[in-house]
Amino acid sequence: MPELPEVETVRCGIEPHLVGHYVRTVIIREPRLRWPVPLSLSQKLTGQSFLTVQRRGKYLLLNCPQGTVLLHLGMSGSLRLVPDNVPPGKHDHLDIVLSNDCCLRFNDPRRFGSVLWIQENPLSHPLLKPLGPEPLDPLFDGSYLFKRSRHRRAPIKVFIMNHRVVVGIGNIYASEALFQAGIHPRRAAGRISLGRYQRLVEAIKTVLYQAIQAGGTTLRDFVTSDGKPGYFSHQLQIYGRTAHPCPTCGNPIRVDRIGQRTSYYCAQCQH
């Protein structure tokens, strides 16, 4: 599923094909996404040109002079650029056809994604306003997390997956970062020292950077007309590796359910 690194890779991939081009047509085949795709999207977006393509957490912002397409890939969403004569396939819910004969195609089997049109300042939109800092921003550091976590009894894994605390850390990278930092996913957030938070933040930045770099190389051929856009295969040390030996100590990796999410950890290495 798209995590922050995938969304950033998508952003980089589509940006050069959108910026400076205008929208010829919008085709909505299935408006029933997480929120209904507004019927007015077609009319509002047609004729607009793209100024910039930004990312905020896992949201993509396609900025136009008169508004912004606010897009989320949810669990199973993907964006591809295809020549505009390629017939749509299953779950191709929406096309933004561009002046350069290219078509930005949104596919989402589970329809947890969303495509909205907003006219106010995007950052004051109700979906974006409450979001915490970007994990790769320098102001996201150990002392920030330490301060935010005081008196919090929630497990650290739940805490760092809370998008009001910090955005873009999904289930996979939460497990990976906690493993790398040697912190047990169930430990209460309020009972972790500043030093350990500094190590955790370092781990979060490292796993995200590595994944973004991996994505940049794997998804070099972003413009495709066939096949699925491969989310890059993660180099995961712990996620999904139940009963495999821990790469550090060799003890079997454990799986557990924390905050309604599957969590992987090494009971020996993480405290």
Add this chain to the structure above:
DNA sequence: AATCGCGCCTGACGGC
């Protein structure tokens, strides 16, 4: 204020 649990949805998978 913080935390919990629900619901949205399809595809993959296991059991019978």
Add this chain to the structure above:
DNA sequence: TGCCGTCAGGCGCGAT
């Protein structure tokens, strides 16, 4: 083979 139940998961929302 086919049918059915279960699970996976991002994330906003309403309840506690």
